Amino acid sequence: MILQVDIGNSRIKWRLRRQGRTLESGVGNHGDYQWLQGLALQQVWVSSVVALESESLQAALAAYGLPRARFASAQASAGGVVNGYQVPATLGVDRWLALLGARQLSVGPAVVVDAGTALTVDLLGADGRHRGGYIAPGLTLMQQSLALKSQALAVNFERRGRVAPGDSSATAIEAALVAMGRGLIETGRLSLSEYCPADPVLLLFTGGDGDFWQRVLAEGSSEPELLFIGLERYFTQGQG
Numbered sequence: 001m002i003l004q005v006d007i008g009n010s011r012i013k014w015r016l017r018r019q020g021r022t023l024e025s026g027v028g029n030h031g032d033y034q035w036l037q038g039l040a041l042q043q044v045w046v047s048s049v050v051a052l053e054s055e056s057l058q059a060a061l062a063a064y065g066l067p068r069a070r071f072a073s074a075q076a077s078a079g080g081v082v083n084g085y086q087v088p089a090t091l092g093v094d095r096w097l098a099l100l101g102a103r104q105l106s107v108g109p110a111v112v113v114d115a116g117t118a119l120t121v122d123l124l125g126a127d128g129r130h131r132g133g134y135i136a137p138g139l140t141l142m143q144q145s146l147a148l149k150s151q152a153l154a155v156n157f158e159r160r161g162r163v164a165p166g167d168s169s170a171t172a173i174e175a176a177l178v179a180m181g182r183g184l185i186e187t188g189r190l191s192l193s194e195y196c197p198a199d200p201v202l203l204l205f206t207g208g209d210g211d212f213w214q215r216v217l218a219e220g221s222s223e224p225e226l227l228f229i230g231l232e233r234y235f236t237q238g239q240g
């Protein structure tokens with residue numbers, strides 16, 4: 001069995017794979033690795049954007065007598081994708097793997113939206129060139145930033161995904177955050193379409209809030225496993 005792990009800033013997601021099939025998957029908190037105990041693993045493939053947590057996972061694997069983790073990192077190019085960063089290794093590995101995953105799902109131009117702690121929007125041309133991207137605070141982080149400075153703004157909102165002007169604090173905040181996120185994603189699409197005016201651009205959504213943003217944009221597709229698809233491509237195409 002191969003264990004695949006996605007260590008994000010908020011949580012850890014994992015899935016167990018055998019012969020291209022998922023046997024089990026789960027979500028956990030940083031520092032909690034008890035679920036590893038007793039697993040029969042041949043390999044452990046990891047995407048981590050939290051260095052300290054990478055070390056904790058490695059220590060837990062050693063403690064349970066399991067194989068050492070192999071960590072993916074952003075490359076200059078691989079799997080038909082060319083990293084658009086000036087310093088390719090500084091692109092977040094989760095963004096890199098989502099781009100590899102996007103390439104696996106589609107050969108056309110794609111806007112890859114990873115809506116986790118941060119909301120990242122990355123542009124992938126039909127030629128496989130990454131045309132850069134955007135990093136914004138995610139929905140929860142944006143809401144928390146208002147609450148941090150004002151008690152009056154510490155209100156929870158329903159996630160209705162509407163942008164109509166609010167008639168309460170909750171609806172006013174939600175409408176603004178939705179408009180901001182939508183504007184960012186649409187800006188990304190517009191930038192990408194300058195490289196490929198004739199091609200329809202595919203929107204791909206992933207991350208904890210991926211479904212939400214897919215509904216807001218009302219197009220494209222929600223791909224919760226996008227990072228894992230990229231992780232598998234990374235480690236099975238010889239670049240790992």
Ligand SMILES: Nc1ncnc2c1ncn2[C@@H]1O[C@H](COP(=O)(O)OP(=O)(O)OP(=O)(O)O)[C@@H](O)[C@H]1O
Pocket residue numbers: 007008009010011012049094115116117118138139140141207208209
């Ligand atoms: N059960 C859940 N627990 C925590 N967050 C959730 C849950 N369901 C949806 N979310 C949303 O997912 C977001 C976190 O997304 P995700 O789990 O992708 O974060 P992450 O992968 O740890 O962060 P990142 O990869 O951006 O560093 C939160 O902002 C929250 O709005």
Ligand SMILES: CC(C)(CO)[C@@H](O)C(=O)NCCC(=O)O
Pocket residue numbers: 009049090091092093094095116118120135
């Ligand atoms: C932006 C996040 C936090 C999104 O998870 C991650 O991809 C990261 O830490 N990136 C490194 C910085 C960058 O991608 O420019």
Ligand SMILES: [K+]
Pocket residue numbers: 008094114115116117207
């Ligand atoms: K992410």
